[in-house]
Amino acid sequence: MIVSSAIERRYKLSSDEFKKDYVELGKPVIISGVIPSWNGFDKWSLKRFKDLSPSLNIYAKKFSEKGIEICSLTMERYIELIENYEQDPQNYARPPYCHDLPLFSLIPSLIEDAQPFPYDYLPAWYWHKWWRYCQFFLGSSNSITPLHFDCLLTNNIFFQVVGRKQFTILLHEDAKYCYRQGWRWFLVNPENPDLKKYPEYKNAKPIKFIVNPGDIVYMPPGTLHHVRSLDMSISFNIDWHTQKSSLNAIAAIRKGMPIQNLYYNFLLAMGLVLKVPPQIIFKFYKSYLNYVS
Numbered sequence: 001m002i003v004s005s006a007i008e009r010r011y012k013l014s015s016d017e018f019k020k021d022y023v024e025l026g027k028p029v030i031i032s033g034v035i036p037s038w039n040g041f042d043k044w045s046l047k048r049f050k051d052l053s054p055s056l057n058i059y060a061k062k063f064s065e066k067g068i069e070i071c072s073l074t075m076e077r078y079i080e081l082i083e084n085y086e087q088d089p090q091n092y093a094r095p096p097y098c099h100d101l102p103l104f105s106l107i108p109s110l111i112e113d114a115q116p117f118p119y120d121y122l123p124a125w126y127w128h129k130w131w132r133y134c135q136f137f138l139g140s141s142n143s144i145t146p147l148h149f150d151c152l153l154t155n156n157i158f159f160q161v162v163g164r165k166q167f168t169i170l171l172h173e174d175a176k177y178c179y180r181q182g183w184r185w186f187l188v189n190p191e192n193p194d195l196k197k198y199p200e201y202k203n204a205k206p207i208k209f210i211v212n213p214g215d216i217v218y219m220p221p222g223t224l225h226h227v228r229s230l231d232m233s234i235s236f237n238i239d240w241h242t243q244k245s246s247l248n249a250i251a252a253i254r255k256g257m258p259i260q261n262l263y264y265n266f267l268l269a270m271g272l273v274l275k276v277p278p279q280i281i282f283k284f285y286k287s288y289l290n291y292v293s
C-alpha cells in the first residue's frame with residue numbers, strides 16, 4: 001500500500017489556475033494564504049460562537065457501525081461539553097460532532113467575518129448569498145468523520161478556520177477497494193485498515209495530510225475522505241457543482257444514487273446548465289441543508 005502520495009499546496013492560488021489545474025483535472029489541492037486575510041479570521045472561537053448565540057438549538061451526530069445518531073442541544077451546552085472534554089479527556093466522554101450546520105443563516109453576524117470571501121473559487125451561479133450554501137463542522141479534538149464521499153457527487157471547497165484536521169482522502173477510482181456500504185459510506189478505516197477483513201484496500205492510494213487553520217481544501221467530485229480533528233475545531237464547506245459535474249451526478253442514478261439525491265442534482269443542473277436563477281432554485285434546494293444520508 002502506498003501511503004501518503006502528496007497533495008499540492010498553493011499559496012493564494014489564482015482562480016484561473018484553480019479551474020485549469022485542479023477543477024478541470026479532478027485534482028485535489030490545499031490553498032493557503034486566503035482565509036488569514038478575512039476580517040474575522042482571528043476572532044472565531046467556540047467561546048465566541050457560544051457568546052453570540054447561547055440558546056441556539058443545534059444538532060450533533062454520533063457516528064457508529066449502527067449508523068448516525070442525532071441529538072439536539074443548545075449551543076451553550078454543546079460548547080460546555082467540548083470545553084470539559086478538552087480540559088479533562090479522561091473523565092468526560094468525547095462530545096458528539098456538530099456536522100453540517102448552516103451556521104451563517106443561523107448567526108448572520110458571522111458572514112461579515114468571512115470577507116473578503118474568495119468568490120472566484122465558485123461558479124458565478126453560487127455568488128448570490130453564497131453563505132447560504134455553507135455547512136459548518138464544530139467539534140472537539142478526536143472528532144471523526146468516517147470514510148465517505150459527498151452524496152451529490154459535488155465538488156467540495158472546505159475552509160479550516162480554527163484548529164487542525166488530519167485528512168485521509170482517496171480519489172473516486174479507488175472506491176472499489178474501500179468496501180462500500182450503501183451509497184456513500186465505506187467500511188475501511190483508513191487510519192488503521194484491517195487488511196484481513198478488507199484485503200482489496202492494499203490496492204488503494206490514500207493521500208494523507210494535515211490541514212492547518214487558514215487552509216482551504218479542494219476535493220473533486222466523488223473524493224473519499226476520512227477526517228479526524230486534531231484540536232478543537234471550526235470549519236465549513238460548500239458542496240458545489242459545475243455544469244459538467246451536475247450532469248455527471250444525474251447520470252449516477254444508474255450507479256445506485258438515491259432518488260432524493262437525484263432531485264437535488266436536478267435542481268442544481270437547472271441552475272447551472274439551464275441558468276434558472278438561484279432565487280428560484282434555493283427555495284426547493286434548501287431542504288438539502290438538513291438532509292442526513
Ligand SMILES: O=C(O)CCC(=O)C(=O)O
Pocket residue numbers: 137144145150156158165225227228235237
Ligand atoms: O471535517 C469533517 O469532519 C468532515 C468534512 C466533510 O466530510 C466534508 O467537508 O464534506
Ligand SMILES: [Fe+2]
Pocket residue numbers: 148149150225
Ligand atoms: Fe464529506
